Amino acid sequence: MFYDEIIYLFLALILWGAWPRKVGPPALVTASIFLLKDLVWLLLVRQRLATALDALEFAVRQRALLRWALLFFFVDVAMLGLPSRLPHEVWAIFLYGQYLLLAWYMAGRYEKRQHLTGLSPGRYLLSQIRFFSPAVFPWVAASLGIELIQRCVPGLPDYFLWTLGLILLGIFFPYLAVKLWPTRSFPTSSLRTEIEAYLRRVGVRLGDIRLWLAFEGKLLTAGVLGVLPPFRYLLISPGLLATLNEEEILSVVAHEAGHVKHRHLWWLLFFLLAFLFLLYWVLESAWLLFISLFPYPKLFVSSDFHLRVWPEIILALILGGVVIFYFRYFIGYFLRNFERQADLFALESLGSARGIIAALEKIAAISGLQEAPSWHHYSLAERISFLHAASADPLLVQKHHVALSRRKRIFLLVVFVLLGLAALGDHNFLKERALRNMLRGVEARAEGQPEVLQALADYLLSQGLEKEAISVYEKVLTGDPRDPWALNNLAWLLLTAKKPSLRHPRRALELAREAVRLKPSAAILDTLAEAYYQNGDRNQACATARKALSRARREKSRHLNYYLKREKAFCRHASASL
Incomplete structure (x- = not known):
């Protein structure tokens, strides 16, 4: 089969998707390097295959070319930055596939295995494409299909969709394979009757027995595909039928039946x-x-x-x-x-x-x-x-x-x-721990840069990492104790933290007063009103909320309704306490 090609294709897709996106050289330079690299690839393939001494060395060298193809593809990804220009993974299949196409064409010129000689390079290439296509076509179809489903039904996890895709592929791949590969039903004959009698005796059910015409029938191989009997096929190549006698053919069929029985x-x-x-x-x-x-x-x-x-x-x-x-x-x-x-x-x-x-x-x-x-x-x-x-x-x-x-x-x-x-x-805990550790790295890099530290603290707060945000705000104020927004944000966090252990209303009141003294904006006045309220001074909370509303009107704030609601709430509580 084509296990090696599938694994290296999988590696190419991982390389394409997981390697950091990096802008490569200008388009003209990239195209020139790409064409030069393909020329070098052709020369390498020719040298490796043309100098093989026998069929065994040829087969080993041809298989080793898959590793070389992955190395050349690495140049496309890491040095030319092609994923940043062509982000969809389908491009990875085409770009990696072009190395295989060139290698297959050259292999057709220098093939040393006796049963595969006699094919022109073009026919050899076409045979390889048809042989490999049942593995590539479902991958492309699944990738595009999953992308379409996620656009129509957002939120479905990747692993669920790929699991469903693999199960469907496991069921229907054999049917697809016998359609894409050149096959036809095994002709009625005494040999077919003997094969069917043996399969009935050992309890193996099939959808059909078919002649496998890959490489124009020259392959010496047989195989069984399919987990469900209606979509299960026994494939036998004409080359194998011409080589073996009936007893040997029945033994090969028994081998394939063993895969099904076990x-x-x-x-x-x-x-x-x-x-x-x-x-x-x-x-x-x-x-x-x-x-x-x-x-x-x-x-x-x-x-x-x-x-x-x-x-x-x-x-x-x-x-x-x-x-x-x-x-x-x-x-x-x-x-x-x-x-x-x-x-x-x-x-x-x-x-x-x-x-x-x-x-x-x-x-x-x-x-x-x-x-x-x-x-x-x-x-x-x-x-x-x-x-x-x-x-x-x-x-x-x-x-x-x-x-x-x-x-x-x-x-x-x-x-x-x-x-x-x-x-x-x-899983969410691990994600949070990983984010915290990464942000500690940012924090360490940002030492002595208050504006960067404050942006980091704001981000931490937006991600719900309150403890870490408090720590970074404290560092901001250590470097610049007169920063009104750092004072305000820390005060607000000490008043509204989800974890009660992180709250400190009295200190928040001190911070908010200082922030208002430095910059009496509507948002900062609102924080001070909250601080007064949480410290039990409802009258001051009402008065400060009115100032915040007045300031919001002068500032032509887009959040005027918010300040109206806050003013009504604080003053209603102040009236109730009288």
């Missing part, structure tokens, strides 16, 4: 859903925890009080590392052992591994890839060796099933524990 396709869908939830809940919580506990928040902030880009860069690199670890190593372990379990199902259901061993040996001989390493399949040589060992020792089969079942249960336990901890944790 619910490997369901597990793959669950792995994807688990990653989505871990990414949104656990990783985000862990990142917020890191930011909230980082002991040097000043490093987050530049001298001009903008957030530095390196925390975003670290996050992007962490996300990339998580993707590589989870898919290449974690899911890769299960995929390799699912493949081995499917091989064992052929042995168990047919009573012998002779057919599947012979099929693998023929594929290895023709493709030249017997020793080719694979993170999602064991190499053909390793699979053949294990089947020989399992045929000689039936206990090895049971040991494999038991060990794999145990590891799946461990995986489930770890996922649910992590999600449970994330659900029980106070």
